[in-house]
Amino acid sequence: xxxxxxxxxxxxxxxxxxxxxxxxxxxxxxxxxxxxxxxxxxxxxxxxxxxxxxxxxxxxxxxxxxxxxxxxxxxxxxxxxxxxxxxxxxx
Amino acid sequence: xxxxxxxxxxxxxxxxxxxxxxxxxxxxxxxxxxxxxxxxxxxxxxxxxxxxxxxxxxxxxxxxxxxxxxxxxxxxxxxxxxxxxxxxxxxxxxxxxxxxxxxxxxxxxxxxxxxxxxxxxxxxxxxxxxxxxxxxxxxxxxxxxxxxxxxxxxxxxxxxxxxxxxxxxxxxxxxxxxxxxxxxxxxxxxxxxxxxxxxxxxxxxxxxxxxxxxxxxxxxxxxxxxxxxxxxxxxxxxxxxxxxxxxxxxxxxxxxxxxxxxxxxxxxxxxxxxxxxxxxxxxxxxxxxxxxxxxxxxxxxxxxxxxxxxxxxxxxxxxxxxxxxxxxxxxxxxxxxxxxxxxxxxxxxxxxxxxxxxxxxxxxxxxxxxxxxxxxxxxxxxxxxxxxxxxxxxxxxxxxxxxxxxxxxxxxxxxxxxxxxxxxxxxxxxxxxxxxxxxxxxxxxxxxxxxxxxxxxxxxxxxxxxxxxxxxxxxxxxxxxxxxxx
Numbered sequence: 001x002x003x004x005x006x007x008x009x010x011x012x013x014x015x016x017x018x019x020x021x022x023x024x025x026x027x028x029x030x031x032x033x034x035x036x037x038x039x040x041x042x043x044x045x046x047x048x049x050x051x052x053x054x055x056x057x058x059x060x061x062x063x064x065x066x067x068x069x070x071x072x073x074x075x076x077x078x079x080x081x082x083x084x085x086x087x088x089x090x091x
Numbered sequence: 092x093x094x095x096x097x098x099x100x101x102x103x104x105x106x107x108x109x110x111x112x113x114x115x116x117x118x119x120x121x122x123x124x125x126x127x128x129x130x131x132x133x134x135x136x137x138x139x140x141x142x143x144x145x146x147x148x149x150x151x152x153x154x155x156x157x158x159x160x161x162x163x164x165x166x167x168x169x170x171x172x173x174x175x176x177x178x179x180x181x182x183x184x185x186x187x188x189x190x191x192x193x194x195x196x197x198x199x200x201x202x203x204x205x206x207x208x209x210x211x212x213x214x215x216x217x218x219x220x221x222x223x224x225x226x227x228x229x230x231x232x233x234x235x236x237x238x239x240x241x242x243x244x245x246x247x248x249x250x251x252x253x254x255x256x257x258x259x260x261x262x263x264x265x266x267x268x269x270x271x272x273x274x275x276x277x278x279x280x281x282x283x284x285x286x287x288x289x290x291x292x293x294x295x296x297x298x299x300x301x302x303x304x305x306x307x308x309x310x311x312x313x314x315x316x317x318x319x320x321x322x323x324x325x326x327x328x329x330x331x332x333x334x335x336x337x338x339x340x341x342x343x344x345x346x347x348x349x350x351x352x353x354x355x356x357x358x359x360x361x362x363x364x365x366x367x368x369x370x371x372x373x374x375x376x377x378x379x380x381x382x383x384x385x386x387x388x389x390x391x392x393x394x395x396x397x398x399x400x401x402x403x404x405x406x407x408x409x410x411x412x413x414x415x416x417x418x419x420x421x422x423x424x425x426x427x428x429x430x431x432x433x434x435x436x437x438x439x440x441x442x443x444x445x446x447x448x449x450x451x452x453x454x455x456x457x458x459x460x461x462x463x464x465x466x467x468x469x470x471x472x473x474x475x476x477x478x479x480x481x482x483x484x485x486x487x488x489x490x491x492x493x494x495x496x497x498x499x500x501x502x503x504x505x506x507x508x509x510x511x512x513x514x515x516x517x518x519x520x521x522x523x524x525x526x527x528x529x530x531x532x533x534x535x536x537x538x539x540x541x542x543x544x545x546x547x548x549x550x551x552x553x554x555x556x557x558x559x560x561x562x563x564x565x566x567x568x569x570x571x572x573x574x575x576x577x
Contacts, residue, residue, distance in 0.1 A: 002246050005264045006236040007255055007301045007383040009292040065566040067332035 022084065026055035031082035033070070034062040040088035047086060056084075101162030104179065107134030108195060109172040111160060114145035116168050116211035122186050125201040132197050140168065140214040160215035161228050167210035171195075185210035222267035232280055233266060234297060250305075255383055257375070257403055261305035272300040275310030276317060277577060284317055285324035287385035288331035289392040294320065294384050299376070302383060306376035306404075311354045312369055314577045315432065316376040319344050319406075322434040323377060327569040333436045333561060334387040339399040340561040343437040343477065344374055344406035345545055347418040348430030350575060356408035360549030363407050363440050363479065363556060374406030401439035407547055410482075414546035415489035419477075422495065422543070423572040430575035435477055435543070436568035440556040445484070448553075451491045451501060454484060458555070459505035463536060465559040469513045469523035471534055475541040475560040475570070478502075481548035484555050499542055506536035538563065543570065 022028060030051050032044045048058045061078055063070045078085055108129060112119035123146045129135045130149035139145050140160060143153035154160050163172070167184035173194055174180065183190045186208040191200050215224060240246050246263050250256055262268065273280050273296070280297035287294045296317065303316045323330045323342050333340060346356060357367035365371065381387045389398065411418035420431035443461040448454040458478065465476045488498050510531035515523040528534060536542075541563060548554070561567055 002240045002263060002265060004238045004240060004246070004250075005233065005266060005269050005297075005301050006238050007264060007298070007305060007379070009287070009290060009294070009298075009384050009386070010236050011290065011292055065332075065562075067336065067562050067567040068329055069331055 025051065025084065027057070028083045029057045029059060029081060031059050031061055031078045031085040033078065033085060033087045034060065035066040035070075035088060036063050037066045037088070043088050044086075047088075099158070102159050103177045104159070104163065104172060104174045105134075105136045106174050106177065107136065109136050109138065109174055111138045111140065111154070111163075111165050111168055111170045111172075111213070112145070112151070113140040113168050113211070113214060114142040118186050118208040118210050119145075119169050121204060121208055122169055122201065125186075125191065125204070128200060129195060129197065133195060156227070157215045157220070157224060158228070160213055161224050165213040166216050168213050169210055170213070222271045225270045226266040233269060234281065234295070235269075235301060254388070255305065257378060257382060259403070261379070262307050264301045264304045268304045269297065269300050272304050272308065272310050272313055273297065275300075275313035278317070285321050287320070287324055287380060288387065289334060290384075290386040292384065294324075294380065298384055299380060302379040303372070303376040305383075306379050307368065307372040308376050309354070309368070309372075312373050312376075314575050315346060315350075315354070315369075315373050315430075316380075318432055318573050318575045319373065319377045319434065320380050322432065322571040322573045323381070325571055328434055328436070328571045329568045330381065330385075330387075331392075333568055334381065334385075334393050336561060337394050337396045338438070338561055339395055339397045339402070340436050340438050341399065341402035341405060342374075342377055343401070343435040343558055344377065345409060345419055345433045345435065345477065346373075346406065346430075347409040347411040347420050347432070348575070349412075349428060350430035351408035352412070358408035358410035358547045362547040362549075363405075370406050370408065371404050374404030377406075378402065378404060399439045401437075405437070405439070407479075409545050409547050411546070413482075415485055416493075416495040416498065416544065416546065419543055419545045420572055423570075425572060425574060431572060432575065433543075433570055433572040435475070435558065435570045436561040437477060437558040438560075440479065440558050443555045443557060444553070445555075446553040449487060451488050451493050451498070454487050455498070455501035456505050458502045459536075461557055462502065462506060462542070463508075465536070465557065467522055469515075469517070469520060471508075471513060471524060471536050472538050472541075473562055475537060475543065475563045477543045477545055477558040477560075479545050479547050479556040479558065481552055481555050482546075482550050483553045485546055495544055499544055503535060503537065503542060507533040508536075510534055 034040045034044055051058050059081055126137055126146060126149055137149055137151040138154045138159050139151035140154050170182055170184045171194055172179050172182040183194055188200055188206050192198050240249055247260055250261055278296045282296045283293045284296055284299055285294055299317055299320055303313050354369050356369040387393055409418045419433055425431040445457040448457055462476060466474045510528045513524045513534060514529035515521060517523055
């Protein structure tokens with residue numbers, strides 16, 4: 001009976017539950033993360049207009065480049081300053 | 092394939108004279124009368140490796156599992172060992188009468204025999220057995236989790252079912268194979284090589300060796316695989332981004348140095364194609380590390396819109412020994428004669444056919460026309476490219492006395508175009524450079540250093556290959572060059 005060696009990283013991932021979806025965005029701070037793809041700002045400008053219209057506070061963020069994961073500091077900043085985040089993914 | 096490792100301590104040798112033999116060895120058969128002589132005269136223990144009843148006299152102890160031979164590092168039979176207080180004092184190998192007489196203190200050994208006969212290889216170093224023995228007596232070195240394959244399970248199908256393959260079959264990573272692979276490097280199996288994206292977990296030499304086995308590598312390729320993994324998992328190379336992008340790109344490995352020839356890499360005919368084990372399996376091992384260890388799989392973090400066959404494996408050697416203009420690694424600061432590889436974030440190769448140019452002036456124009464098309468003829472500076480020039484094209488430059496710098500400068504000169512040609516909307520094409528560049532008189536296709544020249548290919552064919560890149564620089568990926576550590 002063959003015995004093989006495991007090629008994976010043998011990690012057991014911790015599953016975390018998502019936060020409950022808020023019933024309203026009024027008075028909440030919504031972070032808009034631009035990943036720095038062309039025209040992502042066009043999409044996020046319109047989203048900001050709509051959110052402000054329903055009483056949300058909006059904060060804008062941007063990744064230095066779409067080609068790399070968001071820096072840890074940026075993710076931490078968004079997590080501490082916002083209750084909700086929306087990411088503009090692509091062109 | 093393997094039982095449990097035998098972790099028993101090394102067997103202690105009995106005091107007196109110990110001689111290890113095997114029947115298959117003619118020298119061992121020759122010295123049988125000497126063994127009888129010694130058995131009469133002194134305290135003698137004979138171990139036999141193959142046939143338990145050889146020699147017929149004196150009676151031998153059968154080293155059936157080769158534990159004595161393995162632990163006492165017997166490389167040749169016969170080996171004569173003098174043991175006092177359970178400790179080896181001295182040994183000799185083969186048959187050399189004066190040496191046996193000196194060691195045993197007994198004169199007149201083996202009268203009528205030739206003075207000298209070389210010994211034979213010990214079964215404990217038999218290439219067909221050594222991997223199994225290494226596991227039997229030393230498997231505790233391996234840290235990876237063991238996965239039992241059920242008797243009724245087909246091992247190849249089991250590996251497909253677990254998602255361990257890139258779509259092609261992989262070699263089962265047994266303990267024997269992984270230990271044999273680890274013999275290809277001087278590094279300890281527990282050494283950490285890199286932190287592998289996207290899951291960002293530290294990978295050991297042993298886990299890289301597992302991927303190398305699965306990819307089909309030979310042990311001598313392992314240092315190249317380790318170096319490629321190190322280079323891929325740097326911030327500059329940005330393997331995470333390369334994996335996550337929708338573009339059809341992957342790590343292209345350009346190898347050079349005498350080591351490429353020592354391990355049989357192909358830099359000649361079909362260097363970028365199939366048929367060479369080292370080229371294909373080194374590139375594949377890196378991708379299997381990213382897939383199986385890093386967790387980067389198509390449809391998950393890998394979001395490529397089309398992908399590319401080059402993402403299974405894309406690795407080749409430069410013919411730096413015959414190149415008329417040196418090698419890429421040399422341009423990037425590596426000394427001559429040092430084995431090195433460069434990782435480039437690139438797509439599959441595109442062929443440039445020019446069978447009529449016989450002057451450098453004509454050929455650089457041809458190259459420039461083709462290079463304009465990298466990713467899009469109206470997009471510039473964002474993407475690097477590797478030019479793999481074939482010998483028949485390179486000869487045109489060599490005959491005219493052009494060096495590397497002149498070739499790159501010559502091509503680049505013909506790559507410059509005005510902003511008006513490249514701007515968005517020009518030629519009725521929406522794609523292009525932003526309006527701000529519309530008035531520029533002359534814009535280069537590549538950033539400085541962005542056009543990299545290499546030399547490989549078969550001796551016949553007036554062709555070269557272009558490997559287009561992904562987003563370059565700080566925003567994307569920079570080529571990473573490393574010397575190969577053995």
